[in-house]
Amino acid sequence: MTTLVEVARAAGVTAATVSNVLRNRGKVGEETRQRVLEAVERLGYRPNLMARALVEGKPHTMALLVSSIANPFYPEFALEVERAARKLGYFLLVCNTNEDPAQERAYLDAIGGALAQGVIVMNADFVQLDALQDLRRRGVPVVLCMWERPQEPPPLPCVAVDLYQAGVLAAEHLLRLGHRRIGVVCGGEPGGNHRWRLRGFLDTLEQAGAALPPSCLRHGHDTIDGGRDAAHRLLAGGPGLTAVFATNDLPAVGVLQAAAELSLQVPGDLSVIGVTDIQLARQMRPPLSTVAMPTTEAAALAVQLLQSEIDASPDHVPPMRVTEAPRLVVRASTSAPRREGILGGADSGD
Amino acid sequence: MTTLVEVARAAGVTAATVSNVLRNRGKVGEETRQRVLEAVERLGYRPNLMARALVEGKPHTMALLVSSIANPFYPEFALEVERAARKLGYFLLVCNTNEDPAQERAYLDAIGGALAQGVIVMNADFVQLDALQDLRRRGVPVVLCMWERPQEPPPLPCVAVDLYQAGVLAAEHLLRLGHRRIGVVCGGEPGGNHRWRLRGFLDTLEQAGAALPPSCLRHGHDTIDGGRDAAHRLLAGGPGLTAVFATNDLPAVGVLQAAAELSLQVPGDLSVIGVTDIQLARQMRPPLSTVAMPTTEAAALAVQLLQSEIDASPDHVPPMRVTEAPRLVVRASTSAPRREGILGGADSGD
Structure with missing residues (x-):
């Protein structure tokens, strides 16, 4: 991949001059400017797209890459990102990869090719980090958003939310209500993106002497x-559970549905709590207790960080911004257990 | 606004030659090509963007302009549009105007300025039709989608769905179940976008001798x-209603919530039916009966129509594609009335 320095060498100028030409800044003679632009073209260098946009008078756009626009969290988050982007004079393009790596790669190539001045990527898994690092090396600003583990930063600029803490808060809430026989529905594969919030939940139960038996954890x-x-x-297999933690609001809504299908009253027979606080959580009957993500703040930080990446040279150490902690939101789907062991196998009957 | 013909006159060539140059088609000498491109630039002509993209090697993109990405219908529809667009080799950019006319105008300008080769606009109201016609005259392909009244086509290419028929189907369903004291919750202002489906519903009740009293219609x-x-x-004000028609699934979900808050059983005490069939309709407990929009078909037709607009000259009569009719989907939120007049004022008691 051609670098700014190689372009400078080929044009017989300093890297700062190349940068000035591409950003339309500083004083550069017309002949030098032409020589730089020719070197850029000849070597196939992809300059900072913001600079290109300034030169060509294109609209300022940021792209938001989401894996599944059908998941209601993403449109809600996109709305917040758009608000924040608009305040800085950017349009937001929403690109949906539909969890298809080829589609994702194609969008990233298009963004690298001029679709936007930079891209905010949601929930990058480890496979695509390579592609994103390539993109950044080519001078396309990239920000990961909703990185779930601030203690282990990724090799890219990112906005992190401490999701381990979300698991802690959910566990503390259920324990405080008096639940001891708790089940977990974890979204995604074991070892997937939800592992940190799951870990926070399990660690907290264990520290309270209420460690979760393996049979009480299901993935879906x-x-x-x-x-x-x-x-x-x-x-069906659980020993008298009185509460279920789902690692996301969508599966938590599914738990509410299953409870209705089994004629279990929520929260009397079964308390249910999720993570995220999507609008649907408020709209369910009963409304869903959850641990709210700081969505608005994360969106604003992502846009600010992307803007500073657009204005920066691409070779600095990737910065990380950490949001405030997630926050417990208690609604009507959780309460103290009415009685223990409604599904049989309660402590008292053991 | 500069036209293709003015460019041709200035360059001393035919309009067909200008078109060939801009589309990179046909045999055009290099000197002629340069003369045309100079005239294009001098006159500020905005050529068909697909042509420009071909010349400049930009990615092929379609834009989808939605008024509210927080309304779950739009992400669901965007997913279908994206699938259809991808089959034809296009990326889809989702632009959310947030019901802000200034934001909408800005997006349209950006699309006219090179963001995408064409745009699918959802639910255009009458104010913005002018702006869209302007855009089309400047050579930017535009397709309206979900035009609700095929009998009265707009002055732009469009995909229409007969939403009057949706109102008819909902009314026939409730009448067939034996409901006569029916209420309506209409989304939006009186005279707004939902007026056709409302009209279909009211006409059908009237023809069945069960005309709706004005007090049984509320807007929100x-x-x-x-x-x-x-x-x-x-x-609160209704005389013993046994069923409610909401002109959209979102307000229908709100009716289900109100029923729960009033301790009314659905469907025993109150039947509820919506329009659209968003995913949430299936996810409610009880799942919502509705009149399904042909979303997948409408998305495919919109993409096909936009592609043919991209390939066509901008001065033909705007075509209209009409989808198959909406379709009744009966779920558990509607049934025969258990008894009449649960809220007092029943027929038998009058």
């Missing part, structure tokens, strides 16, 4: 239907 | 909260 797709299926498996 | 925001508020007003 990170969707409503996935949560419902996992909840049916959990409740 | 086209949202869950708007539907809930309107339903509370309706049910």
Whole structure:
């Protein structure tokens, strides 16, 4: 991949001059300017796109790459990102990869090719980090958003939310209410993106002397239907559970559905808590207790960080911004257990 | 606004030659090509963007302009549009105007300025039709989608769905179940976008001798909260209603919430039916009966139509594609009335 320095060498100028030409800044003679632009073209260098946009008079746009626009969290987050971007004079383009790596790569190439001045990437898994690092090396500003583990930063600029803490808060809430026989529905594969919040939940239970037996943890797709299926498996095999923690609001809604299908009253027979606080959480009957992500703040930080990346040279150490901690939101889907062991196998009956 | 013909006159060539140059088609000598491109630049002509993209090697993109990405219908529709666009080799950019006319105008300008090769606009109201016609005259392909009244086509290429028929189907369903005391929650202002489906519903009741009294029609925001508020007003003042038609699924979900808050069983005490069939309709407990929009078909038609607009000259008569009719989807939120007049004032008691 051609670097700014190689372009400078080929044009017989300093890197600062190349940068000035591409950003339309500083005083550069017309002949030098032409020589730089020719070197850029000949070597196939992809300059900072903001600079190119300034030169060509293109609109200022940021792209938001989401993996599944059908997951209601992403449109809600996109709305916040758009508000923040608009305040800085940017349009927001929403690109949906539909969890298809080829589609994701194609969007990233298009963004590298001029679609936007930079890109905010949601929930990058480890496979695509390489592609994103390539993109950044080519001078395209990239910001990861909703990195779930501030203690282990990724090799890219990012906005992190401490999701381990979300698991801690959910566990503390259920323990405080008096629950001891708790089940977990975890969205995604074991070892997937939800592992940190799961870890926070499990660690907290263990520290309280209420460690979760393996049979009380089920994984499922990170969707409503996935949560419902996992909840049916959990409740069919579970020893008198009085509460379920779902690692995301969508599967938590699925747990509410499964409870309704099994004629279990929520929260009397079964308390249910999720993570995120999507609008649907408020709209369910009963409304869902959850641990709210700082969505508005994360969106604003991502846009600010992307803007500073657009204005910066691409070879600095990737910065990380950490949001405020997630926050417990208690609604009507959690309460003290009415009685223990409604599904049999309660402590008192052991 | 500069036209293709003016460019041709200035360059001393035919309009067909200008078109060939801009589309990179046909045999055009290099000197002629340069003369045309100079005339294009001098006159500030905005050529068909697909042509420009071909010349400049930009990615092929379509834009989808939605008024509210927080309304779950739009992400669901965007997903379908993206699938259809991808089959034709296009990326889809989702632009959210947030119901802000200035923001909408800015996006349209950006699209005219090179953001995408064409734009699909959802739910255009009458104010912005002018702006869209301007855009089309400047050679930017525009397709309206979900035009609700095929009998009265707009002055732009469009995909129409007969939403009057949706109102007819909902009314016939409730009448067939035996309901006669029916209320309506209409999303949006009187005279707004929902007027055709409302008209279809009211006409059908009237033809069946069950005309709706004005007190049984309430308008509210086209949202869950708007539907809930309107339903509370309706049910507080309504004379023993046994069923409610909401002109959209979101307010219908709000009616379900209001029923729960009033301890009314759905469907025993109150049947509820919506329009659209968003995913949430299936996810409610009870799942919502509705009249399904042909979303997948409309998305595919919109993409096909936009592609043919991209390939066509901008001065032909705007074509219209009409989808198959909406379709009744019966779920558990509607049934025969258990008894009449649960809220007092029933027929038998009058």
